[in-house]
Amino acid sequence: MTNVAIIRCEKNMDRCPLTNCFRCLAEKKEGFSIYEDCTLAGVFTCRCPGDILNNLAKILKAKGAEAIHFCTCTFSKKTAEGWVMKDGGFCENIDKIIENLNKETSIPCVKGTAHLPKDYTLKTW
Ligand code: SF4
Ligand code: SF4
Numbered sequence: 001m002t003n004v005a006i007i008r009c010e011k012n013m014d015r016c017p018l019t020n021c022f023r024c025l026a027e028k029k030e031g032f033s034i035y036e037d038c039t040l041a042g043v044f045t046c047r048c049p050g051d052i053l054n055n056l057a058k059i060l061k062a063k064g065a066e067a068i069h070f071c072t073c074t075f076s077k078k079t080a081e082g083w084v085m086k087d088g089g090f091c092e093n094i095d096k097i098i099e100n101l102n103k104e105t106s107i108p109c110v111k112g113t114a115h116l117p118k119d120y121t122l123k124t125w
Pocket of ligand 1: 016115
């Protein structure tokens with residue numbers, strides 16, 4: 001059983017209660033399909049410019065999180081054709097932010113949770 005945490009973007013915190021993120025985690029689908037079994041360790045909200053993330057990650061680690069997933073809406077957008085990578089999502093620096101977080105805290109990170117775009121291969125650090 002892997003304890004996974006989710007970090008969402010503050011730009012979406014009043015619009016989406018993570019419904020599909022939680023559903024995919026419970027069903028081990030989309031971004032969580034890499035686990036044989038997983039459970040939720042906690043959720044935090046990133047705030048621009050993202051410099052609180054290292055502290056949030058350390059708290060999540062202390063609470064038992066073994067991996068941190070970043071919500072798909074941070075790098076992907078919903079269109080009439082479904083979720084696409086084109087034009088990105090809420091965060092233009094998401095790769096740099098995740099890379100830095102992984103480097104500073106050594107916590108495995110995964111870019112993606114629910115409704116992964118068709119042309120996207122799950123990226124991990
Ligand atoms: S990835 Fe989807 S379900 Fe998760 S917070 Fe973003 S919009 Fe909501
Ligand atoms: S740094 Fe990126 S993920 Fe964090 S709140 Fe800002 S836009 Fe969202």
